Amino acid sequence: MRYLMFVATDPENAPDSTGEGTLAIEEWVAKNDAAGTRIMGNRLRPAEDATTVRRRDGKVLVTDGPFAESREWIAGFDILECADLDEAIAIAAEHPMAAAGRLELRPFWPLEF
Amino acid sequence: MPDVHAALADVVARERLRVVASLIRVFGDWDLADDMFAEATERALRRWPVDGIPANPGAWLTTTARRRAIDVVRRRAVESGKLAEVAMQESRETGELPAITDDRLRLMFTCCHPALPLDARVALTLKVVAGLPTAAVGRAFLVSEQTISKRLQRAKQKIANAGIPYRVPTEEMLPERLDGVLTVVYLIFTEGWAGAADGALADEAIRLGRVLLELLPSSDEARALLALMLLQHARRDARTVDGSLVTLEDQDRSRWDTDAIGEALALLRAPARERGSYRIQAEIAAVHANAPHADHTDWPAIVAGYDELYRIQPSPVVALNRAVAIGMADGPHAGLAVLDELASDPRLSGYHPLHAVRGELLARAGQPADGAIELARAAELAATEQERTQIRRRLASLQSADSE
Numbered sequence: 001m002r003y004l005m006f007v008a009t010d011p012e013n014a015p016d017s018t019g020e021g022t023l024a025i026e027e028w029v030a031k032n033d034a035a036g037t038r039i040m041g042n043r044l045r046p047a048e049d050a051t052t053v054r055r056r057d058g059k060v061l062v063t064d065g066p067f068a069e070s071r072e073w074i075a076g077f078d079i080l081e082c083a084d085l086d087e088a089i090a091i092a093a094e095h096p097m098a099a100a101g102r103l104e105l106r107p108f109w110p111l112e113f
Numbered sequence: 114m115p116d117v118h119a120a121l122a123d124v125v126a127r128e129r130l131r132v133v134a135s136l137i138r139v140f141g142d143w144d145l146a147d148d149m150f151a152e153a154t155e156r157a158l159r160r161w162p163v164d165g166i167p168a169n170p171g172a173w174l175t176t177t178a179r180r181r182a183i184d185v186v187r188r189r190a191v192e193s194g195k196l197a198e199v200a201m202q203e204s205r206e207t208g209e210l211p212a213i214t215d216d217r218l219r220l221m222f223t224c225c226h227p228a229l230p231l232d233a234r235v236a237l238t239l240k241v242v243a244g245l246p247t248a249a250v251g252r253a254f255l256v257s258e259q260t261i262s263k264r265l266q267r268a269k270q271k272i273a274n275a276g277i278p279y280r281v282p283t284e285e286m287l288p289e290r291l292d293g294v295l296t297v298v299y300l301i302f303t304e305g306w307a308g309a310a311d312g313a314l315a316d317e318a319i320r321l322g323r324v325l326l327e328l329l330p331s332s333d334e335a336r337a338l339l340a341l342m343l344l345q346h347a348r349r350d351a352r353t354v355d356g357s358l359v360t361l362e363d364q365d366r367s368r369w370d371t372d373a374i375g376e377a378l379a380l381l382r383a384p385a386r387e388r389g390s391y392r393i394q395a396e397i398a399a400v401h402a403n404a405p406h407a408d409h410t411d412w413p414a415i416v417a418g419y420d421e422l423y424r425i426q427p428s429p430v431v432a433l434n435r436a437v438a439i440g441m442a443d444g445p446h447a448g449l450a451v452l453d454e455l456a457s458d459p460r461l462s463g464y465h466p467l468h469a470v471r472g473e474l475l476a477r478a479g480q481p482a483d484g485a486i487e488l489a490r491a492a493e494l495a496a497t498e499q500e501r502t503q504i505r506r507r508l509a510s511l512q513s514a515d516s517e
Contacts, residue, residue, distance in 0.1 A: 001276040084278035085228055086286065107275050 002039070002108040003088045007076040009101045016099035023094050032080070037091055041078030075101065117161045120170060125154060128171035129244050130324065132178055134216035138279060140182050143241065143269050149185070153178035217242075218328045219280050221321075225294040226277045233268035234297050240265055242324075243301075243317045253304070253314055291329070295338050295391065298322055302342050315346050333385040337392035343377035344398035346370070358503040362407040374402045393422045412442035429460045437470055445478035465494035469504055472511075481511050 016022075023031065032038035050066040066073075075097065082088040085105070092103045129150065136146035153174045167173040224237040232254065239245045239253060251261035271277065282290040302318035322339040329335050351364035359365075381399055385392050397418040404410040419435035432455050440448020452471055461467045472487030485508055492504040 003276075082276070085226075085276040086278050086280075086282060088276070089228075090283070090286070105275075109274070 001082055001084060001088075003080045003082060003085075003105045004108065005041075005078045005080055005088070005092055005095075006074050006104040006106070007078070007095065007097045007101065008074050008104065009072045011071040013102075015101075019099070021093065022096045022099045025096050028095055031094075032078075032091060037080055037082055037087070039079040039081050041076065043076040044074060046075075047073050072101075080105075117158065117166065120166050121154060121157050121161070124170040124174065125244075128174060130217050130220070130242060131171070132175045133241065133244075134220040135175065136178060136182060137220060138216050139179065140186060141279070142186075143272070145182055145185060146178075147241075149178040149182040150174070152181050215281065217324065221294055221325065221328075222281055222290055223272065223277060223279050225290070225297045226272070227290070227293055228275055228277055229268055229271060231297075231300075233264060233271075234293075235300055236261060236265055237268050238297050238321070239301065239314075239317065243321060245317070291332060291334065294325065295334055298325065299338060299342070299391075302345075315342070315349070318342060319346060333387050334389045334391050336380050336383060337385065337389065337395045340377040340380040341391050341395035341398055343373045343380075344395060344402050347373035347377070347402065353499075356499070357506070358499050360503070361401060364407075366405065366407075369402070378402070388421070390422060390426050393418055393425075397422070410441070412438055416442045429455060429458045429464075430466075432458075433461070433464075433467060433470060440470075440474050440477070445474040448474045449478060463494055465491045465496070465500070465504075467491075468494065473507075476511050485511050 022028075029038065029041070047066045050064075052063045052065060052067045054061050078095075080088050080091060082091065085107075088105050092098055092105060095103060097103060132153075133146050133150050136149060137143055140146065156177055157170070157174065161167070221238070221242055224242055225234045229237070236250050236254065239250045240247060245253075247262050247265065248258040250265070251258045254261055281287070298318050298321045301314050301321065304314055319339070319342050322335070322342055326332070326335045326339050347370040348361070348364060350370070351366065351368040352359060377395065378399060381392075381395055397415055400411050400414050400418070415438040416435065419431060419438050423431050423435055432451075436448050436451040436455060439451050449471070452467070452474065455461060455467070456471075468487045468491035472484040472491060474484075475481070475487060476484035488504055488508040488511065492501050492508065495501045495504060
């Protein structure tokens with residue numbers, strides 16, 4: 001199964017103070033690239049560099065900023081290829097942002113043509 | 114001809130979980146598993162009176178349900194033109210079944226997966242593991258059959274869509290996930306998710322606790338949870354008189370279920386490698402169970418228990434129970450001193466037992482008027498009529514004693 005993992009900040013909760021259980025980002029990427037569990041991923045520029053696009057009344061509307069105003073921001077993403085949710089959870093739990101922020105796992109919903 | 118209905122009811126009670134769990138593993142379809150098990154039992158009602166009750170009725174149900182499931186899957190595959198899936202199902206089907214007990218355990222872990230909302234975990238466990246009819250699950254949640262049926266369907270969809278696995282968690286995840294399963298079982302026991310708490314589901318929870326311990330015999334916490342539930346349940350007949358609540362102190366201990374207590378104490382005799390919260394709570398309950406009369410309670414042992422419990426579970430409710438125990442062991446003033454430290458905890462604001470305990474301790478400290486004020490406040494805050502009645506009765510006895 002494929003999952004999109006959003007890497008986000010967590011303004012409501014303090015980071016984990018133990019410093020246990022997570023890997024440095026380079027290690028995490030290297031480990032999961034080698035295992036074939038990370039298809040791709042990257043950091044994302046902050047919300048002030050975001051652009052929102054929509055089409056209304058036949059016109060393309062372009063606005064500055066993200067479509068959802070919130071205190072948290074999505075700092076990056078990874079596409080994971082896992083046997084099941086538990087494998088994805090185990091991988092996410094080792095990501096440094098699991099301790100510093102939070103991660104959201106969204107399963108792909110493949111289109112069938 | 115032996116009674117087919119009785120034989121079938123008996124085998125369903127013993128084997129349903131095993132059969133349904135193995136069908137889910139083989140076919141990966143929860144609704145199909147349920148439907149085919151129901152069909153197999155209906156078939157048994159038709160066949161057994163004619164053919165006689167099979168030598169191994171559980172195996173008969175399994176085989177019948179699996180054959181029917183294969184037919185359904187094949188027909189579906191042919192209809193959708195996906196013959197490759199038939200081949201896949203057949204290869205799965207011919208594979209030898211590994212330890213069948215694993216299927217029951219798999220099912221419990223999947224139903225209690227933390228990626229599901231808590232109420233869905235409870236509902237799935239009641240419906241799929243305990244085998245309650247959907248309407249009964251709805252009643253447990255105080256919602257209609259239609260509402261609970263939607264919630265169950267939604268949970269099954271998430272299991273499929275999010276890739277929630279059907280297996281026992283890896284060793285790394287096991288302790289945490291087992292905690293989750295135990296929490297669900299204990300919530301079913303206390304009905305702590307619905308606020309109903311009329312004890313209707315306690316028997317189900319104890320049954321689940323037994324299955325869990327049978328499947329994980331080396332789990333200290335599964336053993337302790339079963340002991341805890343048995344000890345609490347042993348007091349069920351003494352807990353109410355004519356519909357009103359009776360405090361532990363005033364209960365007629367001859368009405369406690371000595372068989373359940375004996376079973377629980379035997380479970381606790383096995384030494385625990387790990388002392389978790391259920392173990393400590395069970396040991397505290399065992400101290401009460403061992404006291405033939407409330408006056409004989411070993412309160413210092415209970416204080417020690419709550420000290421230990423508070424270290425691993427520093428919740429205000431544990432702290433409050435600890436204060437009660439200190440009040441009993443070292444006198445009301447000592448208890449009140451501990452309560453004073455607690456009173457500012459915002460998590461206890463509006464929590465009626467805080468005021469009830471305070472009122473009780475003040476009364477025993479020779480300040481019945483102050484105690485009455487606290488009890489009146491507790492009665493205002495209590496959520497159920499049963500609790501209000503109990504507090505008001507105590508309040509009345511305090512006021513009549515005061516006026517003498």
